Amino acid sequence: SYELTQPSSVSVSPGQTARITCSGDVLAKKYVRWFQQKPGQAPVLLIYKDSERPSGIPDRFSGSTSGSTVTLTISGAQVEDEADYYCYSATDNNLRVFGGGTKLTVL
Amino acid sequence: QVQLVQSGSELKKPGASVKVSCKASGYTFTDYAVIWVRQAPGQGLEWMGWINTNTGIPTYAQDFTGRFVFSLDRSVSTAYLQISSLKADDTALYYCAREENYYHGSGPVDYWGQGTLVTVSS
Numbered sequence: 534s535y536e537l538t539q540p541s542s543v544s545v546s547p548g549q550t551a552r553i554t555c556s557g558d559v560l561a562k563k564y565v566r567w568f569q570q571k572p573g574q575a576p577v578l579l580i581y582k583d584s585e586r587p588s589g590i591p592d593r594f595s596g597s598t599s600g601s602t603v604t605l606t607i608s609g610a611q612v613e614d615e616a617d618y619y620c621y622s623a624t625d626n627n628l629r630v631f632g633g634g635t636k637l638t639v640l
Numbered sequence: 641q642v643q644l645v646q647s648g649s650e651l652k653k654p655g656a657s658v659k660v661s662c663k664a665s666g667y668t669f670t671d672y673a674v675i676w677v678r679q680a681p682g683q684g685l686e687w688m689g690w691i692n693t694n695t696g697i698p699t700y701a702q703d704f705t706g707r708f709v710f711s712l713d714r715s716v717s718t719a720y721l722q723i724s725s726l727k728a729d730d731t732a733l734y735y736c737a738r739e740e741n742y743y744h745g746s747g748p749v750d751y752w753g754q755g756t757l758v759t760v761s762s
Contacts, residue, residue, distance in 0.1 A: 564746040568685070575735060575752040576677075576685065582746040619685050623745030628701060629675065634684040 535559050535624040537632035544638040551607040553635045555620030561601040566621045567594075569614075570634075576619065580605065607637070615639045642666035644736055646753035652760050657724040660756045662736035669717035670694050673742035675749065676710060676721050677735040688734075690742065691719060726760045733757050 537557040545551045555565060564583050568576035578587055580596035583603060593608045607614055620632040647661040662674065676688040689700040691710040698710035709722045719736055733755040740747030 566749060568749075570685070575755055576737075577752075578748055578750050581748040581750075585748075587748055587750055617684075621685075621687075621749070627743065627745065628699065629687040629690070631677075631685045631687055 535622075535628075535630045537620050537622060537630055539618075539620060539632040539635045541633070542636045542638065544640075545610050547612055547639055548609050551610045551614070551637055551639070553605045553607075553618050553637065554602055555605070555632045556602045557622065557630075557632075558601055559622055559624055559630070560598070560603055562625070563623045565596070565598070565603045567596060567605045568619045568621060569616045570619065571616045579618075610637070610639045612639050642738075642751045644738065644751050644753040646734075646736060646756045649757040650759065652726050652758065653762055654726055654728060654760055656726050656760075657722060658726060658758055660721040660723075660734050660736075660758070662719045662721070662753050664717040664719070664738065667738075669714060672738040672740055674710075674712075674719040675737050675739050677737065678704075678732045679735065679755075680729070680732040683732075685735075688721075690739065692742070693719070723758070726758075728760050730758060731760045 567580040570576045579594045583598045584596040595606045597604050618635045643665045645663045650658050670693045673690050675690040678686045688704045691698045707724050711720045735755045737752040739749045
């Protein structure tokens, strides 16, 4: 089975840089997408194709990749960025998989 | 504007069935795949599968074969998720979303429904 591994939690102070990693063998071959989910809300796409940002997403959100690990970087994290973050990727057989999610605390 | 609007919350007894709808508007329905995602209470996102809106062919994740059925009505730009023989651990929020360029595996998943809460309880 395909697995994407994320840290369960990350904590930063406001204004600091938050980095959330996502690891999995499939990521060496497949693109990743990142989502933000706040309580009671549907997920919001932050990044697709590893590092592309949809319109309307602040440029403090960026994505990078190195081998089988991808990283979502939030530069100058704000209190409003406190949320759960999920990575998402295709698999070899063209299914999809989510990472387990990372709870970001900004305080 | 693009919208995916899902049907309302459902309360069902164990063993019953439920059908969740996801109505798309603001874009050409057949230009995007529809994916289904489950989120159990307090848990993460779980990819259930997708349906090709051109062919109507569904594909299911391993944990969602048998009792789960995806379907379409292209005449009203609506996708459906039907779950039969409901169990207590089917209690979850179910989301639909559109995915661009599904076969390339890189396109945005940029619009989501608001989620449908299915509660299974006797």
